[in-house]
């Protein structure tokens with residue numbers, strides 16, 4: 001597996017956020033994007049998911065442009081933005097069922113995925129009764145049920161308590177050990193084996 005960005009440029013309004021940005025990621029590796037508020041981390045992730053087009057440069061999945069290989073690329077991708085992709089009026093289980101219907105499934109059951117993120121006790125509760133950290137845990141459960149190689153995650157640790165952060169790190173470690181790839185942003189320390197992590201600093 002191979003995921004690559006070549007010479008990317010991104011503008012928002014009249015401001016150039018970054019230019020000539022390149023990286024290459026192999027199976028089992030994580031790209032950690034760091035930078036101050038407003039540096040362009042979320043904007044970069046949106047380019048990398050294909051949600052926005054770069055001003056210049058290209059993004060390749062298995063040596064093909066993600067825009068040419070759109071269907072193949074989308075089926076390999078789990079994208080988690082700043083906002084949790086959840087419906088307040090639905091239960092945890094119903095939300096997970098909806099989220100899992102968009103992507104190839106892993107063999108883990110929805111109930112077991114909720115247990116993994118320590119939400120087994122709340123599986124029938126409506127999401128509107130959840131704390132911010134519980135919503136983030138539920139979003140993380142959607143990564144477990146999807147059989148996707150590439151996770152692109154905008155601040156996955158946001159709102160998580162200490163145990164939640166450790167839980168996220170263990171999910172990420174497992175995914176990398178299974179030859180998955182992760183691109184993520186963070187304002188927090190990340191406790192993962194250094195040989196699996198590439199760092200990319202924006203706005204320096």
Ligand SMILES: Nc1ncnc2c1ncn2[C@@H]1O[C@H](COP(=O)(O)OP(=O)(O)OP(=O)(O)O)[C@@H](O)[C@H]1O
Pocket residue numbers: 012013017035036037038039040041042043044
């Ligand atoms: N729709 C928009 N139109 C114009 N400028 C925008 C728009 N969205 C974001 N920007 C600007 O682009 C810049 C980068 O925003 P972005 O959300 O990518 O930063 P970030 O590094 O993810 O920040 P944070 O750490 O606060 O999440 C900011 O200066 C922001 O004001």
